[in-house]
Amino acid sequence: MGCAMWTEQEARASLGVLPPVDPEATLMQVPVFDSKQRTEYLAFMEEYLRQYKNKSTNCNFATGERDNWSPDVPCEFPLELLGPCATPAKYMEENNNICIYLKMNKIYGYLPDVPDKKVLVQCGPATSFDGENLNPPIFFPSVVTENGTFGYFSSVTFPYLNQPGFQVPLLAVTFPDVRKNTVVMVSCTLTNVGTGEPLRFDLSIDDVKSIAFQ
Template sequence: MADKKVAEQYYAPPPQLGKWEGFKQFLWNSETSQCLGRTGSSWAKIIIFYIIFYAGLAAFFGGMLAVFFQTLDSTKPKWELDGGLIGSNPGLGFRPMPPESNVESTLIWYDAGKPDNMKYWIEETERFLETYRNAPGAENRVKCDFDNPPPEGKVCIVNIDGFYPCTRDNQFNYPKAAPCIFLKLNKIYNWYPDMYNDTTKLSPHMPEDLKEHIRAEAARGTKNTNVIWVSCEGENPADVESIGAIQYIPRRGFPGFYFPFKNIEGYMPPLVAVYFERPKTGVLINIECKAWARNIHHDRSERRGSVHFELMVD
């Protein structure tokens, strides 16, 4: 009987505590010297375990990252041209771009009679060209032409003040309802264009005026045709009627001495200013510009080798 009473006392349930009293006991139990359900030695063991575990994990991750970076070259991509995701078909871009609030738009629309209305387009063009003025690596830039390509380790200057009348002083001709749009090719490492410099093997898809221009340049000298040619046209018959005359400044394309891109500090891609002399006002004009080389293929849906934008001058 005595043993039964002792057993009943040994297995007696713990005293019932209220919520607050139970919580305080969980924080600190003075009878067992436990904090949050663990003794000091238990906490020390688990903290030491996780320190060792995460230190080992961090060391393993750091070691793998170090091995990975040993396989990379900071000056060029690991996979080039068709071996990489970018591929070997450059895209064509235009500036100025519409505001970021309307990022999906490709419409350049302004009122030539309202300075505040055209202010954004002028300032955005100037911001774009300012990157050419302030780009690092000026000591690597040299003047180039068809007879003087850049020496090893050097790159060609892009003279952004040689685009008259598409200059900052003229406000890029926006006030005259004859705006200038700048075109550039996307950079692809080690890509070199296969030029259309043989007048007997021009693409049948080229505009006729571009073919005539290439033949005229070839008559002046074969080096003058080492160019990635550029053409801009209205996409539809109505756009062709509205677009008016176009000038390409300083020349109708990107000279070959700017290629290939080798990621040399100071390199800036060449520019072509497309000067719309007299576009029809009050009309939305759909424009497509294309870059022409034998190894540039055009695909509007994937934005390869061409660019589309709309122009509307009120």
């Protein structure tokens, strides 16, 4: 029974994206110029990130080790892991671009059994056509493996047991050379857990004001 339960838990592992995408439309459209949509994006992310501290005092997210291991005491997710994406407004201003934030869904009792205690994530174009417009991602945090560079979630935060104060770990993704003012389909996948079913959404980062933003 335990093995079946473990298999069922792992099969349910999946990704979500922040800010949330309308499941009916699947489009994340963010202008980097002054607009209602830009203000909403920054307000949502700054409020969401406010729950995290810059550093963790009880868990090492690089090694996957807890200072005092107890599943009842949740890890403090360190905002510093998100690199420049820890401050969305500053990143947007300096790079004329945005950060996309990924999270894993919460599965009660699930403890990923993964090498180096890192749940790996890869993002890229959903099609070859999208690849011409998207270009390679940069992850915060990231890890270099023999198969390339991946984003990751440290397994140190698991298992989720509905602990008070549990903080969802985040992974930030940027596409520095994405073609602006163009809808591109992005595909992100958990590569060493789950079923491999990708999270897909359409992305448009706009720096030219159109009638849609009047």
